[in-house]
Amino acid sequence: xxxxxxxxxxxxxxxxxxxxxxxxxxxxxxxxxxxxxxxxxxxxxxxxxxxxxxxxxxxxxxxxxxxxxxxxxxxxxxxxxxxxxxxxxxxxxxxxxxxxxxxxxxxxxxxxxxxxxxxxxxxxxxxxxxxxxxxxxxxxxxxxxxxxxxxxxxxxxxxxxxxxxxxxxxxxxxxxxxxxxxxxxxxxxxxxxxxxxxxxxxxxxxxxxxxxxxxxxxxxxxxxxxxxxxxxxxxxxxxxxxxxxxxxxxxxxxxxxxxxxxxxxxxxxxxxxxxxxxxxxxxxxxxxxxxxxxxxxxxxxxxxxxxxxxxxxxxxxxxxxxxxxxxxxxxxxxxxxxxxxxxxxxxxxxxxxxxxxxxxxxxxxxxxxxxxxxxxxxxxxxxxxxxxxxxxxxxxxxxxxxxxxxxxxxxxxxx
Amino acid sequence: xxxxxxxxxxxxxxxxxxxxxxxxxxxxxxxxxxxxxxxxxxxxxxxxxxxxxxxxxxxxxxxxxxxxxxxxxxxxxxxxxxxxxxxxxxxxxxxxxxxxxxxxxxxxxxxxxxxxxxxxxxxxxxxxxxxxxxxxxxxxxxxxxxxxxxxxxxx
Numbered sequence: 191x192x193x194x195x196x197x198x199x200x201x202x203x204x205x206x207x208x209x210x211x212x213x214x215x216x217x218x219x220x221x222x223x224x225x226x227x228x229x230x231x232x233x234x235x236x237x238x239x240x241x242x243x244x245x246x247x248x249x250x251x252x253x254x255x256x257x258x259x260x261x262x263x264x265x266x267x268x269x270x271x272x273x274x275x276x277x278x279x280x281x282x283x284x285x286x287x288x289x290x291x292x293x294x295x296x297x298x299x300x301x302x303x304x305x306x307x308x309x310x311x312x313x314x315x316x317x318x319x320x321x322x323x324x325x326x327x328x329x330x331x332x333x334x335x336x337x338x339x340x341x342x343x344x345x346x347x348x349x350x351x352x353x354x355x356x357x358x359x360x361x362x363x364x365x366x367x368x369x370x371x372x373x374x375x376x377x378x379x380x381x382x383x384x385x386x387x388x389x390x391x392x393x394x395x396x397x398x399x400x401x402x403x404x405x406x407x408x409x410x411x412x413x414x415x416x417x418x419x420x421x422x423x424x425x426x427x428x429x430x431x432x433x434x435x436x437x438x439x440x441x442x443x444x445x446x447x448x449x450x451x452x453x454x455x456x457x458x459x460x461x462x463x464x465x466x467x468x469x470x471x472x473x474x475x476x477x478x479x480x481x482x483x484x485x486x487x488x489x490x491x492x493x494x495x496x497x498x499x500x501x502x503x504x505x506x507x508x509x510x511x512x513x514x515x516x517x518x519x520x521x522x523x524x525x526x527x528x529x530x531x532x533x534x535x536x537x538x539x540x541x542x543x544x545x546x547x548x549x550x551x552x553x554x555x556x557x558x559x560x561x562x563x564x565x566x567x568x569x570x571x572x573x574x575x576x577x578x579x580x581x582x583x584x585x586x587x588x589x590x591x592x593x594x595x596x597x598x599x600x601x602x603x604x605x
Numbered sequence: 606x607x608x609x610x611x612x613x614x615x616x617x618x619x620x621x622x623x624x625x626x627x628x629x630x631x632x633x634x635x636x637x638x639x640x641x642x643x644x645x646x647x648x649x650x651x652x653x654x655x656x657x658x659x660x661x662x663x664x665x666x667x668x669x670x671x672x673x674x675x676x677x678x679x680x681x682x683x684x685x686x687x688x689x690x691x692x693x694x695x696x697x698x699x700x701x702x703x704x705x706x707x708x709x710x711x712x713x714x715x716x717x718x719x720x721x722x723x724x725x726x727x728x729x730x731x732x733x734x735x736x737x738x739x740x741x742x743x744x745x746x747x748x749x750x751x752x753x754x755x756x757x758x759x760x
Contacts, residue, residue, distance in 0.1 A: 210610065211607075212607065534673070535671060535672030535673060535675075536672075537646055537672040537674070537733065537736060538615075538672045538673045538674070541611070541614070541730060541732070541733060542608060542611055545607060545608050545610050545611055546607055546608065552646070553645060553646050553647065554646070554647045558647070561647065567646075567647040567648075567649075567670050568646055568647045592607065592608055593608070596608050596611060596615070597615070597620070597673075
C-alpha cells in the first residue's frame with residue numbers, strides 16, 4: 191500500500207527530540223540519513239528470529255537467512271532497474287564499491303599512457319581510488335571542470351574524454367554543489383571512445399529515481415545508510431559481462447567454487463565478489479529501506495525535496511551576508527545546500543546552529559580538490575530528506591539570522 | 606536555550622582576539638617553525654618562533670586560516686608565551702591541553718595562560734576542542750622540533 195509522505199515523520203522517533211533545549215532539525219542527510227522504524231524492526235526481527243549464516247547452512251534458520259539476504263538483493267535490483275540480480279554486489283558502502291572497481295577492473299584494464307577521467311567535484315571516495323590507480327599504472331588522471339554555475343562542464347567533458355580514456359568516473363549528484371550530472375550522456379560519451387563509465391550514486395539513489403539500464407552505466411556504486419538503511423552495507427551494480435571477466439576483489443570463504451592445493455575456482459556472480467561472511471542483517475535492513483522508499487515512490491521523494499528547495503534556496507540566497515554555492519536556480523539544485531556566512535568560519539556557524547537545534551555539516555565534505563577549485567577552506571552544508579518540512583526550513587532560516595546577529599554584536603542577551 | 610549558551614564559548618575577549626589577532630604575521634628570522642593542519646576541517650596554522658641562544662621566546666608569529674576559536678586561541682597563545690623560556694612554554698601547552706579536556710589544574714598554572722585560560726569552557730563543546738588546541742599543539746611541536754604536518758589528534 192502506498193504510504194503518504196506527509197505521514198512519514200512518525201516513523202522516525204529520533205526526530206522527535208530536543209537538543210540543547212530546542213526542537214531537533216536534522217539537516218545532515220547527505221552525511222547519513224535517519225532510519226525509519228520499519229528498517230530498525232527488520233534488523234531486530236532478523237536477529238530475534240532468523241539469524242544464521244547464509245548460503246552454507248543446511249538447517250532451517252540458514253535457509254531463512256539466505257532467503258532474506260537474497261530477497262534484499264532482488265529488492266535492490268528492481269529499485270535501480272538492473273536486469274539481473276547477479277549484477278547486484280553487496281559491499282560495505284559506496285567507497286568499498288568504487289575501490290572494488292578500481293582494484294579489479296582498473297587493475298586489469300588500465301595500462302601506462304591510458305587516461306582516467308573524473309570531475310573536480312568528486313568526493314574523495316570517487317577520486318583517490320582512481321588517483322592511486324593512475325599513479326601505480328603510470329596513467330593520466332584528468333579532471334572535468336565546472337561551469338560558472340557549478341554544473342559539470344560538458345564542453346570540457348567532450349574535450350577531456352578521448353580514445354586514450356579507459357575509465358570515466360563521475361558522481362551522479364554532488365555532495366557539495368547540489369548539482370545532478372548528465373550521467374546518461376557521460377556514459378554514451380565514454381562508450382563512444384571505448385571507455386567504461388562508473389557512476390557514484392551515493393547522493394542520487396536516496397533522492398531520485400535511478401534506472402541503471404536506461405542510464406547505460408557500466409558500474410554504479412551507492413551506500414545503504416544514506417537511503418535510511420543501516421551503516422556498513424552498500425551496493426555495487428555492474429554489467430554482468432564486465433563482472434564476469436573481472437578477477438575477484440578479496441579471497442576467502444563464500445566466494446569460491448573449488449579450492450585445491452595449488453589453485454582455486456570462483457563462485458558464480460555475484461558471490462565471487464562477496465568474500466567472507468557478509469553484512470547479512472545490513473542487507474536485510476537495506477531491503478526494508480528500499481521497501482519504504484518504494485512505498486512512498488521516488489518521484490514523490492524527489493518532488494517533496496524539490497518543493498523544499500524551491501522554498502528554502504531563494505530565501506537563503508536573498509539573506510544578506512549569506513553565500514550559497516552551486517546553481518542559484520532552485521530548479522537546478524538538489525537538497526544539498528553548501529553555504530557560508532560572511533566573515534565567519536563554517537565551524538562557528540555549525541556550533542551556533544547546533545545551539546538552535548539545527549544539525550548541519552561543516553568542513554571540506556571530503557572534497558578537498560573542489561574546495562581548492564572554489565577557493566574555499568570549508569563550507570557549512572544543510573542537506574534535506576523526505577522527513578524534512580517547511581517548518582525545518584524556517585527554523586534554519588531563523589537560526590541563520592540569529593547566528594549572524596550573534597557574531598555581529600558579539601553576544602546575545604541571556605534568555 | 607538558543608544562542609545564549611554561545612556566550613560562554615564566544616566571550617567578548619575571544620571575539621576580539623579573532624577579529625584583531627595578535628602576532629598574526631611572519632617573522633623576518635626564526636629558529637623553530639611548523640605547519641600544522643587539522644584534516645577534519647582544513648584549519649591550517651603556520652607558526653614561527655625565534656628563540657634566543659638561552660632558549661627564550663624572543664618573538665613569535667602565526668599565519669593561517671581557521672575558525673573564530675582557532676584564530677583567537679592562536680592569538681592568545683602568542684600573547685601568553687612571548688618572552689617565556691622554552692620550558693615554561695611547554696608547561697603552558699601541557700596545562701592548556703589538560704584544561705581543554707577538563708582536567709583540574711592549579712589556579713597559578715591557569716593564571717599563567719592569561720587570556721587563553723578563558724577557553725576552559727571549550728570542554729562543553731567537544732566538537733570544538735581541536736580548534737582550541739591546534740595552536741598549542743603547534744607550539745609544543747615546534748619547540749620540540751617535530752615537523753609532521755598533521756595534527757595527532759585527528760580522529
